[in-house]
Amino acid sequence: MALITSILEQLLNGLRIGSVYALIALGYTMVYGIAKMINFAHGDIIMVGAYALYVYVSLLKLPPVLAVILTIITCSVIGITIEKVAYKPLRKAQPLAVLITAIGVSYLLQNLSLLIFKATPIPFGSIIKVPSVKLAGLNISGLTIVTLVVTVAVMVGLTLFINRTRMGHAMLAVSEDKGAAELMGINVNRTISVTFAIGSALAAVAGILYISQYETLLPTLGALPGIKAFVAAVLGGIGSIPGAMFGGIILGIIESMSKAYISTQLSDAIVFSVLVVVLLVKPSGILGKLKAEKV
Amino acid sequence: MKKYGKQILYMVIAVGAYAAVMLLVNMGLLSRQMTSLIIPVCMNIILAVSLCLVVGFLGELSLGHAAFMSIGAYSGALVLKSGLPVVVSLPLAVLVGGCCAAVLGFVVGIPVLRLKGDYLAIVTLAFGEIIKSVFNAATPITGGAGGMKKIPAVTTYKNFTFVYILMLLVILLVSYLVNSRHGRAICAIRDNYIAAETIGIKVSRFKTMAFVISAFMAGMGGVIYAGNIGILKPVNFDYNTSIEILVMVVLGGMGNITGSIIAALLLTVLPEMLRGLSNYRMLVYAVVLIAMMLFNNSPMKRILVEKKNMRQAAKIQ
């Protein structure tokens, strides 16, 4: 019985961290699916979101709801700016050039925040206060529930947006074939900008939930969750929205379980091994679609 | 004559650079900071050129180059620590380091090279992280988190000649390879692997070959690193290191060996030159990175290249 409780508790831990990964992975998958680029700076937008929230709440003393809205707007604006300045001129360049630029942007954001906010970690209390729930002897933290709810809501919202709205259809078209989409009268540049705005807004939401969970601001806070979420997105099938959700949760649970029952030292190795195995068996990820090769 | 002209020029540059460094060091004209950069520059050139083979010529993005470097560094360091005289231990270490990395390259390469593009990049990144974790966990051999210590400092600037020759060999090997039949096959795979396959190029064999050779050279670079720093820690071989090497290759203009060499040189020296800017150093580094990528792909550069081509065309006429 004790063992079952402990396994359930560890599953909950996995769910807790996994839901954060899932939320970040949704942003990755969105941008990759449409703009066909790995936005390495996505993790750092999360960091920007966390700091922005801190500035609005702690320094400017704005009410939390307004602060959250402003944070999302800030991140979207930054996301669009980055896209316009750094990625747009490279739309016809090799994918690798874009990847390197994204790494540059990631360095830039980290070091800017290091200069502005200094390296010392800043404690920042959670603005989301939800009591924890007791369920069959298990203690489920309120934030885990909030994160899960938000992630599911975002996933459903995104799916609806893409399948039901004009902009969503435009995105699908751009993702299929940029040139053809342009011929059909779709404004490709605007569509990609909107994609980045949404991706960055998701990063802002992830940043808000992340900082509420861990309560410490660091210029590098987005880097590690960024990488893990990236792995989650690939695991679930990059470009697939339910895949990102699924990949994030699975990743969190694997991580938690291997930390608890195999080895904390090797937990990262196990996470990455699973990724390797999945990709070798099903190269497009668990829920990804395989595209036919064209010469 | 024209054919050999370029080779003679390269030879003059190679000997000239060697002579210049030796002269500057022996006359004490070089600041200590610059002296301590000599070996890292050579090492980074080895790493960049070896990665250039995979990224530039094979056209596959590898984000796990540091893993090959690390296995070379650790296995080479074990040889260096064996207590053999340096004359024996150093070449042996380089060989052992290179071979271990090549074996790993082979083992990793077989599954990885079945993938393509972004997925291949992710899996190489994943392998890099797995190997790092394993080194961290294998404390009895590797020293774990504390690192492998007391590695004899055999590849300092005092042994510049050895490192320099090794670097030249790596450059020669890669440039010879890419200009050979095998090299053309590798480039054909990059440009269109389906077309390459249809004309009878064994894609997976050439891919593996390029990958293994690249890993071998990265392993040798790792040995140079071990002998220069004297302490090996798994954290220093994380994906950031791989990305730094990758940046050199891309800034050098992918598939351009000379470019990789210059970029490796610049990116090793530049952060040190910008030390005066202290906290702004990394920021400037990031801006330079973005700006150079944008410039490389801007219409301005295209115009410049066109002008240059026109001038050359005019000359020929």
Add this chain to the structure above:
Amino acid sequence: MKRTAKVISMALAATMVFSTSAMAAETFIIGGIGPTTGAAASYGTSVKQGAEIAIAEINGAGGVTVGDTTYELALEWADDEASEDKAPQAYNTVMDAGANAIMGCVTSGACIAITSQTYQDGILQITPSGSAEGCIENDNAFRICFSDPEQGVAMADYMVETMGISKIAVIYNVADEYSSGIQEAFEAEVAAKGGEIVASEAFQTNDVDFNAQLTSIKNTDAEAIYVPAYYQDATYITKQAGELGMSLPFYGSDGWDGVLGTVTDASTVEGVIFTSPFCASVEDEKVVAFVSAYEEAYGATPDQFAADAYDCVYTFKAAMEQAGSIESEDMIAAMPEISVSGQTGDPITFDAAGAAVKDVKFVTIKDGAYTFVE
């Protein structure tokens, strides 16, 4: 290759500018090496600022008199990003700037990466915070902070003998030499004293989620948790333990100093006990003077890194005065004879191995403030 020549000549020009400016006054240059960028930047920044306070104090009081000459102290800082790769270049940079002695590196690995060079150069090297054994294995190298095993053993004795705890769980950073070094010594000493380690849970640098480790500990019969790690890790661990409904007492290493600055709710760390050489809220004249000067200059409370750096500068001063010379050789010879009245120990002396001899003290958090354990 033209570029190389250009770069080299630029470097030469730069060094000449530096060395002439250093020659102008009677200045003793302390070459400080530590991270001011990167993930460990806060440690390096603390060391740099702590040293600057001490230097301003000494210069304000007329500098250091050695024989007939009075020296002003100056700090020449180079960033090593806490990386073994960058440390040698950082060291050579401060040497180019004419450093007379080395304060560094701040982190153990980087420190070890330069020890063979400093030994060859025969320069006096004092690390304020490089706690690994290897940092001071050469004769020219000294250390201000505790060594890793020293702390682990002291805490093991304290927990088992003084507090009478027999079942202990440990959470440590396996990817960090400081943390795993303490953990190893701690576990050995606990076993030797008849205690039992019921769980030894590892984590990795930059981890922020400790729920898996804490849940594992929760399911053992541990009576206390020992966390040899830095304050940032401690912040996450104590907070998440609270959320999991755990109420086991926490014990920590000197890296915990500063934890009150990073927790959002001081009650999560109420009652923890950790080894520390320094406590910023002590009513001691010297400590108060340092803390207020530091707060005025940087708007932050000094941590143990800053205090170690402060003592490091005063150690240089004592060594100069004792040696009657600013030659490293003489200062190194004088090191075993000096006694420094510092922030982290009074007196601080140095043993034959080069380690600072000072009492291990225990600090607890009471009513949201640090105090020494009586």
